[in-house]
Amino acid sequence: MGGVETAEARTCASDVAECLVCGARESRPLHGKTDGLWVCRCGLVFVHPLPTAAEISAREDDAFHGGLIDETAEMFTAYYRNYPEDPVVQGFRATVQRLHQLVGGGTLVDVGIGTGLLLHLAEKAGFRAIGCEIAADAAARAHEEFGVEVRVGDFLEERFDEPVDAITMADVVEHTRNPRRFLEQAASVLRPGGALFVAVPNHRSTLYWAADVLARLPGLKGQAQRLYVPNHYWYFTPKTLARLVAECGFEVREVRRESPYLGRYAFSLPVKLGLATLITLGRWAGLEARVEVYAVRR
Ligand SMILES: [Zn+2]
Structure with a gap:
């Protein structure tokens, strides 16, 4: 770029963010x-501009204490030492077992x-x-x-004395400033x-399709x-997700789509029925609302 870049050009360049996945x-x-x-165009949806690191940290603290979204306020409390044998726990066990088979x-x-x-179940395995x-x-x-x-x-700042054999990031990277x-x-x-x-939410799913329809309707945003x-x-x-994982030094072994377990959420009955219908359709159409990647470091 020469020194004659106009204010307008600068605005355009900074307004349209570079895609984290395809650039x-x-x-x-x-x-x-x-x-x-x-x-x-690659399919990645993202927030722009991003909040600051301090804002992100405050939101996570709020989420842990149940202050961010009413429906998830009680979500964590079921999974302490008296955890139920529900699909969430079965999913964690399956993950730990798959990783054990790999390494x-x-x-x-x-x-x-x-x-x-998950740490507790990994120790037990x-x-x-x-x-x-x-x-x-x-x-x-x-x-x-x-x-x-x-x-x-x-x-990102953590150091380990010896190389690690397995890493799990369940519902984590979508909360960070830079998943890459x-x-x-x-x-x-x-x-x-x-x-x-x-593991992250799958945007290519019936749930997000419905959310995108609602977002365009006045009053239902x-x-x-x-x-x-x-x-x-x-x-x-x-x-x-598979593309980003592969670009970061991994060989992708398996991409799985899973349905979320509604029992975790305190939605009202009509909302729960609507979501259950969408989840069933998603399972039927291969458009489940979660995506999981298993990969091996090259
Ligand atoms: Zn892209």
């Missing part, structure tokens, strides 16, 4: 208006620990499990409930052949925010 600067407003959500045990690091239940958690209160509670080891801090850096950090701490599990929640900044599809 294009061709995103358009997702709902045809400026609600801060953009969609790239044969060793050290597993869970980034963003939730209640610490024979891993040495270490949690990495930004929220000090969540880390303390998990240790108290399950006796698990949790380090408090930013995973999180996946690169995972690749740098894993041993070659080490396994990665990443608020309903769409049940899915476009304030602390998610990236909305992946199976394709965009």
